[in-house]
Amino acid sequence: MASYMEHRDLANETIETSRARQIADNVRRVLDRVRSAEESAGREPGSVRLLAATKTRDVGEIMAAIDAGVRMIGENRPQEIAAKVEGLRRLCAERGFTLGHDDGVGEVLDAGAKADGAAVKTAPESSSVAANGQSGADCIPVHLIGQLQTNKIGKVLSAVDTIESVNSLALAERIARRAVARGIEVGVLVEVNESGESSKSGCNPKNAIDIATRIGIMGGLRLQGLMTIGAHVDDEYAIRKGFERLRNTRELILESKAPGVEGCTELSMGMTGDMQYAIAEGSTIVRVGTGLFGEREFV
Numbered sequence: 121m122a123s124y125m126e127h128r129d130l131a132n133e134t135i136e137t138s139r140a141r142q143i144a145d146n147v148r149r150v151l152d153r154v155r156s157a158e159e160s161a162g163r164e165p166g167s168v169r170l171l172a173a174t175k176t177r178d179v180g181e182i183m184a185a186i187d188a189g190v191r192m193i194g195e196n197r198p199q200e201i202a203a204k205v206e207g208l209r210r211l212c213a214e215r216g217f218t219l220g221h222d223d224g225v226g227e228v229l230d231a232g233a234k235a236d237g238a239a240v241k242t243a244p245e246s247s248s249v250a251a252n253g254q255s256g257a258d259c260i261p262v263h264l265i266g267q268l269q270t271n272k273i274g275k276v277l278s279a280v281d282t283i284e285s286v287n288s289l290a291l292a293e294r295i296a297r298r299a300v301a302r303g304i305e306v307g308v309l310v311e312v313n314e315s316g317e318s319s320k321s322g323c324n325p326k327n328a329i330d331i332a333t334r335i336g337i338m339g340g341l342r343l344q345g346l347m348t349i350g351a352h353v354d355d356e357y358a359i360r361k362g363f364e365r366l367r368n369t370r371e372l373i374l375e376s377k378a379p380g381v382e383g384c385t386e387l388s389m390g391m392t393g394d395m396q397y398a399i400a401e402g403s404t405i406v407r408v409g410t411g412l413f414g415e416r417e418f419v
């Protein structure tokens with residue numbers, strides 16, 4: 121367990137007015153940045169969705185972001201999802217939103233918490249999830265954006281709509297097996313290490329098309345696109361090249377017309393520091409943490 125989890129009560133729902141206002145201002149600023157980047161790239165307004173990267177943030181902070189207009193959240197660690205999901209679901213339900221997916225097994229929740237959460241269940245086939253796997257306007261999808269260990273797959277399947285960090289065929293197969301056993305379908309993005317930095321997760325770009333094509337025909341998984349973390353450098357050209365390569369890979373996958381790849385449309389790329397480059401290169405989801413919540417006290 122990450123050490124900060126012992127220092128912060130991530131289920132805390134209370135928030136100082138000044139802190140909530142700060143987060144709301146940040147959300148507006150980031151949404152403005154997204155809109156102006158779309159415009160300068162000549163892209164359709166609304167073609168890029170904002171995902172709030174909520175690691176280390178508590179329920180109160182996340183709800184402040186949702187109240188200010190955030191409509192998708194991304195968590196890195198299964199333990200954090202477990203700590204926050206009950207509070208988030210209940211507070212979202214009070215506002216008329218459903219948060220994430222709940223397959224009814226409720227493995228993430230302990231027995232006591234589950235009784236309260238039961239009213240806000242969303243089955244994957246419910247009307248709030250359209251046929252293309254995109255959630256409706258009243259739905260706030262939860263994505264897993266951090267690495268997933270095999271023994272945590274069951275835990276996250278109960279709560280997340282999409283796993284963005286699928287970086288190998290072996291992991292995809294394990295997720296597929298668990299999803300099929302539960303009779304659900306989980307969204308998947310293939311994470312590709314376009315920067316080649318050894319600290320980054322993600323598959324070798326050489327294998328991305330093969331992995332995506334195989335996922336396309338796996339039961340229990342719905343291939344939705346590709347994800348990458350931008351190069352950790354100051355060079356705009358180098359950062360954009362990585363994003364461009366991810367876009368080209370997506371085009372090759374779509375053009376292959378292989379069975380099950382037609383939904384491989386998302387490009388999850390761009391964070392606080394490089395979202396404008398990612399949007400210029402075709403990003404459809406930007407994952408922003410610091411820009412919304414400020415610097416993290418803990419990694």
Ligand SMILES: *Cc1c(COP(=O)(O)O)cnc(C)c1O
Pocket residue numbers: 173175196265266349391392393407408409410411
């Ligand atoms: C933390 C994180 C982000 C957001 O990073 P910021 O620089 O804080 O915006 C995006 N993607 C992943 C995978 C992350 O872990």
